[in-house]
Amino acid sequence: MRKLVFSIGLIFLALAPAAHAFEVEERISVGPADARRVLRVISTGDAEFFEPTLQDFLSDLPDVRIEYTVASSGEMMKALDQEGLNMDLAISIATDLQTKLVNDGQAQPYSSATTERLPVWARWREHLFAFTQEPAAVVLSRKALDGLPLPENRQDLIALIRDHPERFRNKIGTYDIRTSGLGYLYATQDARTSETYWRLSEVIGSVGVRLYCCSSQMIDDVASGELAMVYNVLGSYAREKSNTEDVIVLLPKDYTVVALRTAFIPRGSQAPELAGLMIDHLIARGWQAAPGAFSVLDDDSWSDDTQALRRIRMGPGLLVYLDALKKAAFLREWSSAVLR
Amino acid sequence: MNTPILLRGSIRRRLIIQLLAGAALLASLMFLVVQNYARDLAGQSQDEILSASVTAILDSASVRDGDLTVDIPYFAFSMLGNISDDRVFYAITRNGDFLTGYSDLPKPVASNGILPRFQTAHYDGEEIRMATATRRLSVSGTPDFVEVTVAQTRYGLRQQLAGISQTVAGFGIGFFVIAAVFGILAAQSAIQPLRQLAGSVSRRGLSDLRPVSAPVPAEMESLVGALNGFMSRLKTSLSRSEDLIAEAAHRVRTPLTTVRTQAEITLRRVDKPENRQAVREMIRAIDESSRAAGQLLDHAMVSFRSDHLEMEDVELTRLAQDAVSRLRPMAELRDIDLEISLPDLAMVVKGDPILMQSALLNLLDNAIKYSPPDSTVHVTARRTESGAEITVRDEGAGFPKADMGRLTRRFVRGGNTDAVVGSGLGLTIANEVARAHGGRLFLTNHSDKGGACASLSFPLA
Numbered sequence: 001m002r003k004l005v006f007s008i009g010l011i012f013l014a015l016a017p018a019a020h021a022f023e024v025e026e027r028i029s030v031g032p033a034d035a036r037r038v039l040r041v042i043s044t045g046d047a048e049f050f051e052p053t054l055q056d057f058l059s060d061l062p063d064v065r066i067e068y069t070v071a072s073s074g075e076m077m078k079a080l081d082q083e084g085l086n087m088d089l090a091i092s093i094a095t096d097l098q099t100k101l102v103n104d105g106q107a108q109p110y111s112s113a114t115t116e117r118l119p120v121w122a123r124w125r126e127h128l129f130a131f132t133q134e135p136a137a138v139v140l141s142r143k144a145l146d147g148l149p150l151p152e153n154r155q156d157l158i159a160l161i162r163d164h165p166e167r168f169r170n171k172i173g174t175y176d177i178r179t180s181g182l183g184y185l186y187a188t189q190d191a192r193t194s195e196t197y198w199r200l201s202e203v204i205g206s207v208g209v210r211l212y213c214c215s216s217q218m219i220d221d222v223a224s225g226e227l228a229m230v231y232n233v234l235g236s237y238a239r240e241k242s243n244t245e246d247v248i249v250l251l252p253k254d255y256t257v258v259a260l261r262t263a264f265i266p267r268g269s270q271a272p273e274l275a276g277l278m279i280d281h282l283i284a285r286g287w288q289a290a291p292g293a294f295s296v297l298d299d300d301s302w303s304d305d306t307q308a309l310r311r312i313r314m315g316p317g318l319l320v321y322l323d324a325l326k327k328a329a330f331l332r333e334w335s336s337a338v339l340r
Numbered sequence: 341m342n343t344p345i346l347l348r349g350s351i352r353r354r355l356i357i358q359l360l361a362g363a364a365l366l367a368s369l370m371f372l373v374v375q376n377y378a379r380d381l382a383g384q385s386q387d388e389i390l391s392a393s394v395t396a397i398l399d400s401a402s403v404r405d406g407d408l409t410v411d412i413p414y415f416a417f418s419m420l421g422n423i424s425d426d427r428v429f430y431a432i433t434r435n436g437d438f439l440t441g442y443s444d445l446p447k448p449v450a451s452n453g454i455l456p457r458f459q460t461a462h463y464d465g466e467e468i469r470m471a472t473a474t475r476r477l478s479v480s481g482t483p484d485f486v487e488v489t490v491a492q493t494r495y496g497l498r499q500q501l502a503g504i505s506q507t508v509a510g511f512g513i514g515f516f517v518i519a520a521v522f523g524i525l526a527a528q529s530a531i532q533p534l535r536q537l538a539g540s541v542s543r544r545g546l547s548d549l550r551p552v553s554a555p556v557p558a559e560m561e562s563l564v565g566a567l568n569g570f571m572s573r574l575k576t577s578l579s580r581s582e583d584l585i586a587e588a589a590h591r592v593r594t595p596l597t598t599v600r601t602q603a604e605i606t607l608r609r610v611d612k613p614e615n616r617q618a619v620r621e622m623i624r625a626i627d628e629s630s631r632a633a634g635q636l637l638d639h640a641m642v643s644f645r646s647d648h649l650e651m652e653d654v655e656l657t658r659l660a661q662d663a664v665s666r667l668r669p670m671a672e673l674r675d676i677d678l679e680i681s682l683p684d685l686a687m688v689v690k691g692d693p694i695l696m697q698s699a700l701l702n703l704l705d706n707a708i709k710y711s712p713p714d715s716t717v718h719v720t721a722r723r724t725e726s727g728a729e730i731t732v733r734d735e736g737a738g739f740p741k742a743d744m745g746r747l748t749r750r751f752v753r754g755g756n757t758d759a760v761v762g763s764g765l766g767l768t769i770a771n772e773v774a775r776a777h778g779g780r781l782f783l784t785n786h787s788d789k790g791g792a793c794a795s796l797s798f799p800l801a
Contacts, residue, residue, distance in 0.1 A: 102427075103427045103428060103429075104427075104464075105427070105464045105465070105466075124425060125425040125427075125495075126425075192414055313418070313421070315417075315418060315420075315421030315425075316417040316418065316420045316421045316426075316427075316428035317414055317415070317417045317418025317421055318417075319417050319428060319430075320412050320413070320414050320416065320417050320418075321414075323412055323440055323441065324440045325409075325410055325411075325412075325432075325439065325440040326411065326412055326440075329409070329411065
């Protein structure tokens with residue numbers, strides 16, 4: 001019976017009344033339509049992936065309905081920061097934008113036995129809580145690589161592209177960091193870590209690059225053979241697809257940037273207790289929502305080369321690349337390197 | 341008899357209260373001072389790191405291709421995150437125009453100096469600490485003023501202070517407890533000499549009016565001086581009255597001797613039986629008065645000599661023999677046999693021979709007086725565990741049980757003595773002598789044969 005209630009959870013698209021100025025990608029409702037309590041979640045995570053976790057959460061709370069709104073990290077920032085949208089929980093992979101929202105006073109504190117279990121790097125100010133680790137991966141098409149040695153790090157990638165430009169011409173994909181928050185985060189952290197990033201960007205730019213909004217599309221295009229390689233995609237999505245024979249997922253050995261998928265309770269939340277329970281649930285089970293992602297409670301046991309991991313540290317440092325001047329300068333440099 | 345003593349306050353309590361109040365004051369003073377110091381120190385370290393951040397950003401400002409660029413270094417903000425989880429705000433202006441950051445951040449105070457300046461302000465509902473510095477750059481020949489402000493909330497500072505406060509409060513309480521313990525001990529030891537003095541005075545014998553000779557703290561000099569002065573005045577007035585009594589007794593006794601002689605002469609001349617009886621009554625009364633006067637003199641002497649004991653070695657058996665031979669004529673007059681049994685060994689005690697003699701004579705005199713005619717008075721001496729003992733036992737009626745406890749008081753006589761002349765001072769004298777020598781007078785009744793039994797015990801030399 002309950003299952004039936006869940007399964008009739010209405011799924012409707014953003015065509016619904018445009019009450020908000022920000023761009024909604026997708027909106028679903030899980031739980032009974034006449035539920036007494038409602039939890040409004042805004043998230044960057046695809047509804048397709050998150051719905052099972054939401055249903056799992058509701059299995060103990062029969063009187064709760066979740067309204068799950070999907071938006072890009074940039075739109076989410078706009079909605080919460082500028083438009084003052086009332087939401088009960090904000091979930092995003094863009095660790096830097098989440099940090100800025102918390103820093104700018106958009107969050108309210110929360111703590112529980114579960115949040116106490118988090119490692120120190122997985123929470124900030126008792127406001128922002130990470131629940132998955134999302135390494136940036138390189139995905140290669142096995143067919144395109146046919147006969148060539150498997151690259152292990154960025155130097156290998158640069159050499160590979162230089163030596164075989166024809167195989168990669170216009171067949172490399174990456175985020176359009178001008179529109180994708182996660183892409184920008186990965187790129188800035190990359191650039192902060194090593195100069196190699198710029199050299200690689202220039203090499204990629206020299207053979208022609210295709211820009212994407214989202215990881216899933218890029219990975220699909222590699223799987224279908226349309227692309228030979230994508231750089232800086234969500235490792236979790238890539239691992240999800242890596243059971244297909246055509247795709248190789250590479251976590252670069254020189255360094256692998258790890259973003260954190262985080263949640264916080266907006267200060268305008270009307271159901272902070274419920275939102276807190278949801279945070280606890282995400283910390284305990286949330287890695288299931290992002291297939292192939294790693295739980296924060298696993299620390300770095302999932303990696304076979306922990307020295308290479310560059311986990312993004314939540315804190316004021318993340319504000320630097322969000323500075324308007326800094327961002328404009330970075331995008332200029334990126335454009336001149338990648339878009340020839 | 342004891343006048344109730346009115347009490348007001350307690351020196352010990354007052355001392356303890358004052359010491360505790362002092363300790364509490366010091367502890368809270370320490371708490372405030374350390375807390376203030378910690379606040380200054382914590383505030384200073386926040387200022388320093390804000391200043392470092394501002395300087396790092398200013399250093400990144402440069403003129404490139406003829407235009408001003410500010411490239412905020414990553415560490416300028418990340419270092420702020422190293423020490424606390426505080427929120428960070430910043431603003432960069434160029435010639436007063438907002439360039440980037442948080443445009444609604446409070447305006448920093450104006451200054452011409454190049455050193456960073458600090459201020460505390462409120463922003464977005466929270467207290468923030470701001471550091472601001474200005475630098476002049478030259479862009480295409482015209483001066484450009486870049487001003488950078490970095491601000492941080494003070495959440496970490498407050499937490500740090502709360503932690504310090506807690507620690508310092510713990511220290512303060514610990515300090516107070518230790519000081520309190522020492523204070524109570526100090527108060528106890530401060531009044532200890534008072535207790536000692538009170539104890540030594542209250543342990544003294546009734547007639548011990550010697551001045552306090554044990555050393556006392558300087559603060560008690562006047563008290564002990566006053567006490568000693570008081571005692572010496574008391575002693576003077578006591579000895580004056582004793583002197584008066586002795587003088588009076590002496591003056592009474594001498595004419596009494598004359599009166600008795602005359603009465604005896606008269607008795608021989610008088611023939612009428614009723615007149616002879618009257619004169620005999622007279623002689624008897626004269627004897628009684630004379631005897632009382634003698635004992636009063638004795639007693640005065642005992643009181644006097646007890647205060648100035650002249651100790652020498654006294655052999656008790658010899659003492660007993662002397663006393664017995666002195667009273668033998670008086671005993672024979674009444675057909676009373678004096679039987680003396682002494683051990684072979686000598687028993688030497690330290691004491692005043694005159695006083696001891698007087699005590700023994702009084703006991704013997706009593707025994708002879710209260711013995712029925714044709715009876716025996718036994719005098720024995722023996723060693724005991726703690727000293728030597730001389731016992732005088734008669735075969736008379738014994739001490740009345742009811743009076744046993746008070747017979748040694750002055751002028752108290754037993755209830756069964758009406759027929760006998762006595763002053764009620766004999767046992768008093770014996771008792772005082774025994775006590776003055778550290779000994780005791782025991783009064784008992786002989787269990788089977790009856791008769792009073794008085795024992796003088798003295799510690800051996």
